Structures are given as structure tokens and as C-alpha cells.
Amino acid sequence: MVRVVVAGSTGWVGRALVSAILASEDLKLVGAVSRSAAGRDAGEAIGLKPVGVIARATLEEALAEPSDVVVDYTKPSAVKAHALTAIAARRHVVVGTSGLSAEDYAEIDDAAREKGVGVLxxxxxxxxxxxxxxxALEAARYVPDVEIIDYASAKKPDTPSGTARELAEVLSFVRQEPTSKPVDELSGIHETRGAAIGLSTPVQVHSLRLPGFVLSCEAIFGLPDERLVIRHDAGASSAPYVAGTLLAIRRVNEHVGLRRGLDSLMDEGQ
Incomplete structure (x- = not known):
């Protein structure tokens, strides 16, 4: 039985995740973090019957109880501190909150390796x-020019989305040198070309924040006289994220240190 603490237990994904954990046979909810519901039963706080777990205002309070895995679906401003706090307490960590940089992930990886725990x-x-x-990674092997457009609602607090940032970072390691003119050689307003993201051969990312969008991300590849667009659109429900998070909870303990992306599990036959 994997004992789980959910940080952000009353949030958009968090409440669906709590319900799924309670319904599972091999996972046990032992802690919940929600400032808005602190002191209340974690089940009642999301409209369920009492489950005997009291929501806490801070992760430190929730970690007072024995647990195995901490899942974070909070805010970009809190997720790094939560991950490092959980690692220091020798808990495995699943990070579902976006907003972390490559440098943040490197720090988290170092901390996890030092404590001998896994982070996904x-x-x-x-x-x-x-x-x-x-x-997109497959296409980048054959098409040198690629840029990313990241769409989200007007209220999304971070830019780009975690999906777009992660995609740009991994593409930067496999893409070929682009044929487009370098941004620093352009005239006009350079910021209109988006932000260059990635450590090797960076990818230009453009973020739109408008009413009418939930989350969408598209990778646009171009060759002379042809174009390939690979796009993902998310609906208003948090359900698509729950199954992948449950898989991560069950398998985050298999490796020490940080792994990025659900595909790191899918590649192992899942």
C-alpha cells in the first residue's frame, strides 16, 4: 500500500486525484494540504463523505504523518519549496505543477539523489x-525548423505552460540547426519572436493568454512548401491528468533522482 500526501487537494486536479486515490485498492490517502480547507476533513472538503484525513495548511504539517509519496498540484510559487521539503523528509515526489525552470529541476535532482528518493x-x-x-521528437529528427505555440486561459499564472516548456527543452537536444534567421540578427522588436527555451539548440516559444482557451500546445514544423502541425487540446475536465498521475505515484520509487515526463514510464512498457 502506497501512502500518499496530496498538496493542492482542493484544486482543479487535486480534488479529482484525491477521489481516485480513495477509490483505489493499492493507494492510501494519509495527508492533504489545502490552505482554504485547513482543519476540515479532506473528503468533506471536496464534497465526499468523511475519510478521516484532516487537511493541513502546510506541507510540513502533513509530513508529520508517515507517508511514501508527496504529489504536488499547487502553484508555481510553491512547488519548488514543496518538492525540496518532501525530499528532505525522504519522501518520493510527483510534480504536477508547472512553472519550474531547468535550473530548478537540477537542484531538485541533486537533492533527491542525496536523499536516495525518486522524483517524477x-x-x-x-x-x-x-x-x-x-x-514531435520524432519529427525533429527530420525537420530542422520548429517553433511552439502555447495557448491558455487569460487567468493562467505561469508562462509558458509546463507542457510547452518541457517540450521545448527536450526538442532542444534533438533538433537540427534551424534555417530561420537568428533573432539577434533581426531588426524591429525582438520580443515578437517569442522566447528561446532549451539548453542545446533552443526552440522559440510563443504564449497566448486569452479567454476561450483551457490549455493547448502545438509544435509547428516547416520545410520548403510544406508544414507539419502536431497539436494537443485539453478540455475543461481534469480527468485526463489523473490516470497519468496515479501511474507516477505507483512507480516514482523505481529510480533515484529526477525523471521528466510521463513518457519515461511509457518507454518502460507501460
Missing amino acids: AAGNFSITATLLKRF
């Missing part, structure tokens, strides 16, 4: 978003 982080835990990443 994904910009998007949905199966179809994971396939977007896989297909």
Missing part, C-alpha cells in the same frame, strides 16, 4: 499530451 515531474500527465511530445 511532468508538464502534463495526460496520455495524449505525452504523445504530442513523442511525435
Whole structure:
């Protein structure tokens, strides 16, 4: 039985995840973090019957109880501190919150290796978003020019989305040198070309924040006289993210250190 603490237990994904954990046979909810529901039963806080777990205001309070895995679906401003706190307490960590940089992940990886625990982080835990990443990586082997457009609602607090950031970072390691003119050689307003993301051969990412969108991400590849667009669109439900997160909870203990992306599990036959 894997004992789980959910940080962000009353949030959009968190409440669906709590319900799924309670319904599972091999997972046990032992802690919940929610400032808005602190002191209340974690089940009642999301409209279920009492489950005997009291929501806490801080992760430190929730870690007072024995647990195996901490799942974070909170906010970009809190997720790094939560991950490092959980690692220091020798808990495995599943990171579902976006907003972390490559440098943040490197720090988390170092801490996890020092404590001998596993961390699995994904910009998007949905199966179809994971396939977007896989297909884009395949296309990048053959098409040198690629850029990413990241769509989200007007209220999304981070930019780019975790999906777009993760995609750009992994593409930067496999893509060929682009044929487009370098941004620093352009005239006009350079910021209109988006942000260059990635450690090797960076990818330009453009973020739109408008009413009418939930989450969408598209990788656009171009060759002379042809174009390939690989796009993922998310609906208003959090359901697509739950199954992938449950898989991560069950398998995050298999490796020490950080792994990025749900595809790191899919590649192992799942």
C-alpha cells in the first residue's frame, strides 16, 4: 500500500486525484494540504463523505504523518519549496505543477539523489499530451525548423505552460540547426519572436493568454512548401491528468533522482 500526501487537494486536479486515490485498492490517502480547507476533513472538503484525513495548511504539517509519496498540484510559487521539503523528509515526489525552470529541476535532482528518493515531474500527465511530445521528437529528427505555440486561459499564472516548456527543452537536444534567421540578427522588436527555451539548440516559444482557451500546445514544423502541425487540446475536465498521475505515484520509487515526463514510464512498457 502506497501512502500518499496530496498538496493542492482542493484544486482543479487535486480534488479529482484525491477521489481516485480513495477509490483505489493499492493507494492510501494519509495527508492533504489545502490552505482554504485547513482543519476540515479532506473528503468533506471536496464534497465526499468523511475519510478521516484532516487537511493541513502546510506541507510540513502533513509530513508529520508517515507517508511514501508527496504529489504536488499547487502553484508555481510553491512547488519548488514543496518538492525540496518532501525530499528532505525522504519522501518520493510527483510534480504536477508547472512553472519550474531547468535550473530548478537540477537542484531538485541533486537533492533527491542525496536523499536516495525518486522524483517524477511532468508538464502534463495526460496520455495524449505525452504523445504530442513523442511525435514531435520524432519529427525533429527530420525537420530542422520548429517553433511552439502555447495557448491558455487569460487567468493562467505561469508562462509558458509546463507542457510547452518541457517540450521545448527536450526538442532542444534533438533538433537540427534551424534555417530561420537568428533573432539577434533581426531588426524591429525582438520580443515578437517569442522566447528561446532549451539548453542545446533552443526552440522559440510563443504564449497566448486569452479567454476561450483551457490549455493547448502545438509544435509547428516547416520545410520548403510544406508544414507539419502536431497539436494537443485539453478540455475543461481534469480527468485526463489523473490516470497519468496515479501511474507516477505507483512507480516514482523505481529510480533515484529526477525523471521528466510521463513518457519515461511509457518507454518502460507501460
